[in-house]
Amino acid sequence: MSFDVQGLRDALEQHGRVARVVIASHQGSSPRETGASMLVWDGGQSGTIGGGVLELEAARRALDATVTTVTRVPLGPALGQCCGGSVTLVTEVFECVPDVSNSYLRRVEGDAAEPLKIKRAKSQDRNGSSHELAFDQGWLFEPVQPARAPLWVWGAGHVGRAIVDVIAPTQAVDITWVDSAPDRFPDRRDGEKSFVINELSAINIPDAVPHAPRDAHHLILTYSHVFDLDLCHRLLDHGFASAGLIGSSTKWARFRSRLQTLGHTDAQISRIQCPIGQPDLGKHPQAIAVGVASELLMSLQTKTLGKDVAV
Known part of the structure; x- marks a missing residue:
């Protein structure tokens, strides 16, 4: 503490x-x-x-x-x-x-x-x-607590909201939450805020990648497979501490093939984790959130920041 x-x-x-x-x-x-x-x-x-x-x-x-x-x-x-x-x-x-x-x-x-x-x-x-x-x-x-690790959450759908709801109260990370429009984010009244979340809107969500620190952790959860793939592609070029992509094994197999076509090596692509969380917990948004949050918090506590550790 x-x-x-x-x-x-x-x-x-x-x-x-x-x-x-x-x-x-x-x-x-x-x-x-x-x-x-x-x-x-x-x-x-x-x-x-x-x-x-x-x-x-x-x-x-x-x-x-x-x-x-x-x-x-x-x-x-x-x-x-x-x-x-x-x-x-x-x-x-x-x-x-x-x-x-x-x-x-x-x-x-x-x-x-x-x-x-x-x-x-x-x-x-x-x-x-x-x-x-x-x-x-x-x-x-x-x-004094060191500066919080930056976490970028891409997508404010059901899973994105569940993950932010679970992780934000721990105040273990500095969250930037990205989606395509302000109304995609939940309405959080001032009296209910006990922590700060940086909400960022970008019509083309992947265009926000250059603004992310190169040591940030990323969770890719948008409503569009096109955005998800572009985010993977841009983040591999940009750099990151860790990155996780929501999706099935079939989705990831297709993404791997397309990322190879875009010029990324197998070693680079393997730094992205897909699926995320703990599949045995199920696919309910809150279950995914619990799995993702536990893995991320454990990685932070064991001082794996800056290493090739997926969340």
């Missing part, structure tokens, strides 16, 4: 004042691990610290907070939960993004000098041996 600067920036741009609640430490059994956090604003929140009543009470206190607070909560006696442990929550109020680089260090309570545990955490973070939150004697140290 780490401090998500981009997530905070997005929330501030949409909602103004935002409170952040993080589990700074826990003892015994707890609903979430140390470092789990959530953002809370008037009318909504993103992220979760788990625990049902724990989260409900923490969100209520966060809305009323005006200064940084440290709250120690025994889950059984205070909240009637069966976890049996306790958590320490740090709640901070933000009206702008703090000036941070690779880590975020601050004293959240008391006046103690910077303790040895915090100094060690900083040193370990600098040399790459550890990137963990540390909390001691009122000091809180968090590594």
